[in-house]
Amino acid sequence: MLAFVNFYLIPGVIVGSIYALGAVGVSLIFAILRFAHFAHGDLMTLGAYLALSLVAAAGLAPFLALPFAMAGAIVVALVVHRLFYAPLANRPTIVLLIASFGVALMLRSAIQLLWGVQVETYVQGIQRPLVFFDDLRIAERHIYIVLATVVAIVALHVFLTATRAGKAMRAVADQPELAELSGIDRKAVVRQVWVIGGGLAAMAGVFLGIDGELDPNMGWDLLLPVFAAALLGGIGRPYGAIAGGYVIGLAQELATYPWIGAEPLLSPGYKSAVAFALMVGLLLWRPQGLLRGREGT
Amino acid sequence: MRILEAQGLIGGYGAMDILKGVDLFAEAGRLGVVVGPNGAGKSTALKAVLGMLELRAGSITFEGESLGGLSTSARIARGIGAVPQNDNIFQGMTVLENLEMGGYLVESPLAPRIERMFAIFPPLAEKRRQPAGELSGGQRQMVAMARALMAEPRLLLLDEPTAGLSPAFRADIFARIRTITEEGVAVLMVEQNAREALAIADTGFVLAAGANRFTGSGAELVADPDVRAAFLGG
Numbered sequence A: 001m002l003a004f005v006n007f008y009l010i011p012g013v014i015v016g017s018i019y020a021l022g023a024v025g026v027s028l029i030f031a032i033l034r035f036a037h038f039a040h041g042d043l044m045t046l047g048a049y050l051a052l053s054l055v056a057a058a059g060l061a062p063f064l065a066l067p068f069a070m071a072g073a074i075v076v077a078l079v080v081h082r083l084f085y086a087p088l089a090n091r092p093t094i095v096l097l098i099a100s101f102g103v104a105l106m107l108r109s110a111i112q113l114l115w116g117v118q119v120e121t122y123v124q125g126i127q128r129p130l131v132f133f134d135d136l137r138i139a140e141r142h143i144y145i146v147l148a149t150v151v152a153i154v155a156l157h158v159f160l161t162a163t164r165a166g167k168a169m170r171a172v173a174d175q176p177e178l179a180e181l182s183g184i185d186r187k188a189v190v191r192q193v194w195v196i197g198g199g200l201a202a203m204a205g206v207f208l209g210i211d212g213e214l215d216p217n218m219g220w221d222l223l224l225p226v227f228a229a230a231l232l233g234g235i236g237r238p239y240g241a242i243a244g245g246y247v248i249g250l251a252q253e254l255a256t257y258p259w260i261g262a263e264p265l266l267s268p269g270y271k272s273a274v275a276f277a278l279m280v281g282l283l284l285w286r287p288q289g290l291l292r293g294r295e296g297t
Numbered sequence B: 001m002r003i004l005e006a007q008g009l010i011g012g013y014g015a016m017d018i019l020k021g022v023d024l025f026a027e028a029g030r031l032g033v034v035v036g037p038n039g040a041g042k043s044t045a046l047k048a049v050l051g052m053l054e055l056r057a058g059s060i061t062f063e064g065e066s067l068g069g070l071s072t073s074a075r076i077a078r079g080i081g082a083v084p085q086n087d088n089i090f091q092g093m094t095v096l097e098n099l100e101m102g103g104y105l106v107e108s109p110l111a112p113r114i115e116r117m118f119a120i121f122p123p124l125a126e127k128r129r130q131p132a133g134e135l136s137g138g139q140r141q142m143v144a145m146a147r148a149l150m151a152e153p154r155l156l157l158l159d160e161p162t163a164g165l166s167p168a169f170r171a172d173i174f175a176r177i178r179t180i181t182e183e184g185v186a187v188l189m190v191e192q193n194a195r196e197a198l199a200i201a202d203t204g205f206v207l208a209a210g211a212n213r214f215t216g217s218g219a220e221l222v223a224d225p226d227v228r229a230a231f232l233g234g
Ligand SMILES: Nc1ncnc2c1ncn2[C@@H]1O[C@H](COP(=O)(O)OP(=O)(O)OP(=O)(O)O)[C@@H](O)[C@H]1O
Pocket: B013, B014, B018, B036, B037, B038, B039, B040, B041, B042, B043, B044, B045, B085
């Protein structure tokens, strides 16, 4: 039982948190700008590497480097928007999607150029987990990751439901023209979307690095589960994306548990196929997303 | 006093002109009603006033100043409120949030204005925490109007505020629109139910094929045999 918790449930919650943080951004960007942001994975990678530089240069703990990595990724997201997406604002959104594909390639190449192609880690050596009740092993970093994710999600919820700017963001997602007729400044909302999306992407990237290692493809490789999570929640619905992230994360890990007999149900090498299968199944069965009951947020 | 004066509006969405010379005006404390067949360009004319349409010719002045070149949000900030024909509420947001969005540009506290809206539209008060998309048709129209009124516009543009409502609800909405008008707002309302709307109008505009056919007081238009024959079904 504890092996199940230690090696399947907890890792599922951790990757779920990472997917959720990425998927929220994808979902919000879609809600406001109406395109699937293919450079989101590379924004995560960028966040992870920005933190790496601070860890290496200033000897900061990865968690302390996180705010700086987020700030850096936000600046890059805003600049990318200004240079590549804003000029295409009046074009069909498929053009934006393709542009974001190009941005993804550029970001990844820049990361390879600046930091190299080799695998990196934040901390060398083995980290001992904390042990509770004799057998329950939880790594300290995992506690921080889950706590920070919860804080980020609660903060986002408060922003969206209790602040003027957050409500304006929901209004633009709900009815862009009516929002304009209410005097809401769409450009400001778009900037805030990149601040949230970029910041949370960096957070996901840093957590991914803390949980394992860094390589220039780490974010790109996550695009499939992150998009699957956003779709699962009903694209454009941030709360759905969070739930979707945890569903995909848990499904991936739990699928490798030896439910029947002693062998893993699914060989760990096929983990990412779980997200793919879930996504395809969902698109066939409920294209509007799992949680979507009626119109609206 | 004519708070809005739109003259010779010509323009459309692409190469083809939808408006081929439309004149409209609105007066403080008066209700103007725009009627005409489907596709006549009624909604398009309101969009032109709101700056949501590229005009090839024509002039629009609001409170004596030209609106030419101003963005939609700048026109809203000047004191124009609008309820579009479709998608006129934030469905996923609560009634209260809809009103808050209507007051987005208001600097003073919103609470007194929100209470005023509940006084004008009492059924909304108890639904304040419900998503607007869950309300009945009549209540949605109330939310739509209340949202537009939150900014206390001096000119209110309404595009078919009774679309899809039963005659009883329609009469109710019309009565509230008269109340709003009597408080000093200039109201310009597009309506499908031409006869009933013209009956409560101070001024009526009959549009067809993108141009004014008849303009006069509501009573005059209802009595005019030509208008009756062509647009009011006899
Ligand atoms: N966004 C648009 N793009 C292109 N053409 C449009 C657009 N909106 C309306 N039209 C066309 O412009 C013409 C006038 O439309 P408009 O909506 O102004 O009519 P209306 O008088 O409001 O009609 P209704 O009573 O049906 O609301 C119609 O032929 C319509 O097809």
